[in-house]
Amino acid sequence: MSLDRRQFLTQSFGGAAAAGSVLAAGEADAFTLARPNKVASPDAVGILYDSTLCVGCKACMSACKAANNAPAVVPAELADWNQGQWDSSEDLDGRTLNVIKVYVNGTREVKDREIDGFAFVKRHCLHCVDPSCVSVCPVSAMRKDPVKGIVTNDKDACMGCRYCSYACPFGVPQFDLSKPYGRINKCQMCEHLQAKGGIPACCDVCPTGASLFGKLTDLQKEAEQRISLASGVDYEFPRGRLGDASRPTNPGQIAHYQKKVYGEKEAGGTQLRYLAGVPFPRLGLPVLPDYSFASRAEGIQHTIYKWFAAPVVLFAGLLALTYRATRKGHGQHDSPPADKS
Amino acid sequence: MQDTHTQPRSLGGRIITVPVAILTVLTLVGLYFIAKRYYLGLGAVANINPGYPWGIWVAFDVIVGPAIGCGGFAMALLAYVLNKGQYHPIMRPALLGGLFGYTLAGVAVLIDLGRYFNSLNLLLPWHLNTNSIMLETALCVMAYVAVLWVEFSPAILERFGLHRMRAFLNRYMFVIIALGVLLPTMHQSALGTILAVNETKLSPLWWTELLPLLFLISAVAMGYCIVALEATLVSRGFRLQSELSLLGSISYITFWIVAAFLIIRIGVIVLNGNLGLAFVPGKDATLFWFETILFAATLVLLATERFRHSERHIFLAACTLLLAGTMYRLDAYLIAYKGTVGWRYFPSVPELMVTIGLVSLHILAFILFCKLLPVLSNPPRAAAAEGHAT
Numbered sequence: 001m002s003l004d005r006r007q008f009l010t011q012s013f014g015g016a017a018a019a020g021s022v023l024a025a026g027e028a029d030a031f032t033l034a035r036p037n038k039v040a041s042p043d044a045v046g047i048l049y050d051s052t053l054c055v056g057c058k059a060c061m062s063a064c065k066a067a068n069n070a071p072a073v074v075p076a077e078l079a080d081w082n083q084g085q086w087d088s089s090e091d092l093d094g095r096t097l098n099v100i101k102v103y104v105n106g107t108r109e110v111k112d113r114e115i116d117g118f119a120f121v122k123r124h125c126l127h128c129v130d131p132s133c134v135s136v137c138p139v140s141a142m143r144k145d146p147v148k149g150i151v152t153n154d155k156d157a158c159m160g161c162r163y164c165s166y167a168c169p170f171g172v173p174q175f176d177l178s179k180p181y182g183r184i185n186k187c188q189m190c191e192h193l194q195a196k197g198g199i200p201a202c203c204d205v206c207p208t209g210a211s212l213f214g215k216l217t218d219l220q221k222e223a224e225q226r227i228s229l230a231s232g233v234d235y236e237f238p239r240g241r242l243g244d245a246s247r248p249t250n251p252g253q254i255a256h257y258q259k260k261v262y263g264e265k266e267a268g269g270t271q272l273r274y275l276a277g278v279p280f281p282r283l284g285l286p287v288l289p290d291y292s293f294a295s296r297a298e299g300i301q302h303t304i305y306k307w308f309a310a311p312v313v314l315f316a317g318l319l320a321l322t323y324r325a326t327r328k329g330h331g332q333h334d335s336p337p338a339d340k341s
Numbered sequence: 342m343q344d345t346h347t348q349p350r351s352l353g354g355r356i357i358t359v360p361v362a363i364l365t366v367l368t369l370v371g372l373y374f375i376a377k378r379y380y381l382g383l384g385a386v387a388n389i390n391p392g393y394p395w396g397i398w399v400a401f402d403v404i405v406g407p408a409i410g411c412g413g414f415a416m417a418l419l420a421y422v423l424n425k426g427q428y429h430p431i432m433r434p435a436l437l438g439g440l441f442g443y444t445l446a447g448v449a450v451l452i453d454l455g456r457y458f459n460s461l462n463l464l465l466p467w468h469l470n471t472n473s474i475m476l477e478t479a480l481c482v483m484a485y486v487a488v489l490w491v492e493f494s495p496a497i498l499e500r501f502g503l504h505r506m507r508a509f510l511n512r513y514m515f516v517i518i519a520l521g522v523l524l525p526t527m528h529q530s531a532l533g534t535i536l537a538v539n540e541t542k543l544s545p546l547w548w549t550e551l552l553p554l555l556f557l558i559s560a561v562a563m564g565y566c567i568v569a570l571e572a573t574l575v576s577r578g579f580r581l582q583s584e585l586s587l588l589g590s591i592s593y594i595t596f597w598i599v600a601a602f603l604i605i606r607i608g609v610i611v612l613n614g615n616l617g618l619a620f621v622p623g624k625d626a627t628l629f630w631f632e633t634i635l636f637a638a639t640l641v642l643l644a645t646e647r648f649r650h651s652e653r654h655i656f657l658a659a660c661t662l663l664l665a666g667t668m669y670r671l672d673a674y675l676i677a678y679k680g681t682v683g684w685r686y687f688p689s690v691p692e693l694m695v696t697i698g699l700v701s702l703h704i705l706a707f708i709l710f711c712k713l714l715p716v717l718s719n720p721p722r723a724a725a726a727e728g729h730a731t
Contacts (some may be wrong), residue, residue: 162394
């Protein structure tokens with residue numbers, strides 16, 4: 001946190017040159033009040049989700065529920081064969097941290113094709129590099145780990161205002177509305193499993209390597225390599241943790257990728273990155289600018305309140321005016337001046 | 342005109358009247374659903390959902406409520422900053438309206454907060470996130486509620502004959518009054534800055550870097566209008582002389598604030614090249630024009646000197662502007678807010694009853710305070726000719 005503040009101050013004091021270079025580096029359109037985006041920790045971890053590898057088995061959803069002690073959602077009509085093995089949540093909610101959704105179009109003939117095709121997408125927290133939720137939380141309940149970059153919610157700090165849900169560009173943090181005293185639930189990248197040397201449950205259980213855990217910089221290289229190859233080329237897709245030789249790879253072919261890694265730059269970058277065969281907005285992944293929203297909102301706020309000078313000056317001026325006005329009226333602040341009674 | 346005013350006095354009279362009874366019933370219905378919310382959870386009463394985490398309790402009770410409660414703030418600007426002493430007679434009712442507007446917004450926050458016990462963390466320095474605009478808003482609003490009670494306390498002290506305490510308070514009241522202008526300036530603008538993070542969840546018809554300025558000046562205009570509305574209703578409802586001559590000058594100020602609001606808001610949209618969005622048929626454009634027409638209608642209603650001294654014009658303009666400012670806030674926070682795809686929000690009846698209950702409690706408390714405490718200083722109509730009430 002102190003480092004971030006120093007970055008901000010450097011920009012504030014550094015004059016036009018520093019500000020100009022920051023804007024030139026990161027922005028298409030210069031925004032005068034913005035602070036620079038925060039940058040990812042060199043040790044940040046992340047998940048690479050490759051939509052073209054996903055077969056829609058939803059094993060990650062059930063594994064997520066098990067790993068996070070949440071009940072599986074089972075619709076009544078499926079209850080006779082599904083005793084909770086399969087989670088059938090349809091969207092993120094107060095008890096669902098991870099969900100597989102499907103895009104369908106026309107005849108739905110070919111996987112990962114935009115027209116007359118279909119594609120899967122996995123939705124959970126993207127663990128933004130410069131998250132809105134952390135910026136807006138009044139009581140510092142939303143935190144971003146300074147080393148791994150995992151975004152977590154501390155229920156003992158959280159007051160349940162849900163500003164994080166309201167501000168998240170991906171609609172991720174979810175308050176559990178079903179309980180009298182609920183809490184914010186969101187993917188915390190199975191931080192508790194990572195602490196014991198494990199990997200996120202969704203990546204651990206994924207049969208095809210569609211969800212792949214690893215160091216963020218390595219995952220980005222892996223993603224760039226896949227989209228650089230011609231479609232149809234044979235490729236050994238890693239599974240579980242990138243660079244973990246103990247787990248067999250998934251032999252397959254390179255798909256018709258969109259030539260873009262979603263999450264590399266969106267809203268200042270995210271630690272969940274996506275590859276897909278259909279355009280990302282089709283999968284419900286919004287088109288976002290390269291700057292983080294926190295950089296602009298904090299920029300506006302800290303410009304107004306720089307050094308807290310404006311409120312202090314305003315207060316001093318107001319004191320002078322109210323002193324004069326009340327003395328003139330013999331201190332009768334809310335009733336007619338005494339000179340006529 | 343000052344001579345027609347006496348010292349503030351309590352109205353007395355019967356406590357239980359038909360309006361009081363109706364408001365009490367509505368308040369009790371609201372209380373029932375508030376109890377249900379605490380017993381069964383937010384989801385059992387409110388229609389908020391994964392795609393729309395903030396509903397009517399935030400957008401109306403917490404955001405619009407304090408703007409409607411800006412009467413005390415707006416009048417203090419006039420009476421002390423611009424040093425117009427003749428406005429003092431309408432200061433107490435203005436403060437009283439603000440007092441309940443803000444206090445009940447604070448109550449609404451505690452109903453809406455999912456983990457309300459942890460709101461105490463707002464007072465623990467190691468929990469505070471100084472980047473959070475909501476932190477500033479919360480602290481400012483809490484402080485301002487306290488300031489409003491102190492500002493209004495002379496009425497209570499007078500009622501119970503605590504004159505020495507009142508004299509002591511008067512000596513330092515200028516500090517409280519200064520805070521009573523500073524704090525609303527800070528948090529009414531911050532209520533706009535809260536939306537600064539939602540750049541892609543809000544059309545550029547609302548989102549601009551000048552949101553804090555637009556929220557602040559529209560709140561001041563709403564403050565003058567609620568004073569005009571209250572004054573008209575009070576003089577009619579309690580059969581007192583009207584404050585028409587004072588309201589005329591307030592209307593003049595309101596006219597120019599609303600004009601400035603419209604010029605800045607539309608100017609920004611034009612300069613950013615987004616005016617075309619106002620002509621793309623759909624929800625955003627419809628809401629934008631509905632708001633803009635309401636703001637513009639206020640200008641028309643107060644356009645001439647004669648209009649600004651007509652009780653009917655003042656009353657209609659106040660209602661129109663209050664609706665305009667309310668819609669501006671409801672749209673920006675809720676109706677034009679683009680929640681997660683696939684979700685919709687419309688308040689449930691129990692959810693609405695909580696809001697209606699809180700508004701009823703507000704009006705109820707206002708009426709009771711006017712009857713029991715020295716708030717109003719207009720003489721009864723019978724005591725003087727109604728020469729100016731046309």
